[in-house]
Amino acid sequence: MRDFFGRLFSREEGSKKAAKDRLRLVLVHDRTSLSPHLLDILKEDLIQTISKYLEIDTEGLEVNIDQEEETMALVASIPIRSVRRGVVAKANS
């Protein structure tokens, strides 16, 4: 009888999906906000990698975690000074 009503009012996946989704999100937040210097290390690595291809303004570089309603994004703003010559040549060869 209970099953019948359950299916009638179609309670789809139950609440565990909500639990998992919320947990995943909250843990990304917990894990990154718990290591304040993680963002610094990440910044350093980013600078190193991008500097191989572009000359960037390292002072003006900003890396942040943005949280919208359902998603979380790592947002980086990287001011470019110029593209390194060797890279353009390599890409064109």
Next chain:
Amino acid sequence: MAGKVLVVTSGKGGVGKTTTTANLGTGLALLGRRVCLVDADIGLRNLDVVMGLENRIVYDLVDVIEGQCKLRNALIKDKRVENLFLLPAAQTREKDAVTPAQMKELCDTLKQEFDYVLVDSPAGIEHGFRNAIAGADDALIVTTPEVAAVRDADRIIGMLEAHEIRSPKLIVNRIRPDMVKRGDMMDIDDVIEILAIQLIGVVPDDQEVIVATNKGEPVIFDRRTRSGQAYYNIVRRLEGEDVPFMQIGPDGFVERLRRLLSRDVRRRA
């Protein structure tokens, strides 16, 4: 050869640390090991009451550390099981009555006399927790399949790693197969996927645990109970035996779990 110090911790309160410590310790002793249970929850002791040994406390952990008595005077010998001892916590002191260094020294001493030293950690991440993990070689993390508990367990895993305890094992407690089936409770796969540590046990929600605590007789004494059997399986796994997990969820769960365990479970980076 020195024994092993295992801390039983969780972060979240009320998920079953003390019950787990009591039952695993009893189980290991039933298998013939020399076991010492240590209640590190100073000020809110409960391991004594779960074990049914509350009437036999004379001295406690703080007395030992402060030198008021010898360690062997404080250890309570369980009369039901050979080679099972309890070092109770102090009830009228606070967590900062002992330091992590003192706890480590105590655990190092106990290690020489016992095969297993199980330390029941208090909830939280402050002084009491740091005391409890100070002397530990390894950790058992207890969680329930609920959002708040898993979140706290995750934090604890991170803190353990920071303290050089890198391979904690997971016990998922109070799983309710009916709710899992309905999709209203996370299943084991979900929890392992999120926490990414090795699973060592699954204990179903069982009224018999409450009955057992009422009587002061750890549920593992009765292996006809589902929780008693589950704890016993964990004990066997601690001793190195490869015990299959009980069928909990819908079809294929046990198979998926077997595969999951035989694969290298990737630890948190």
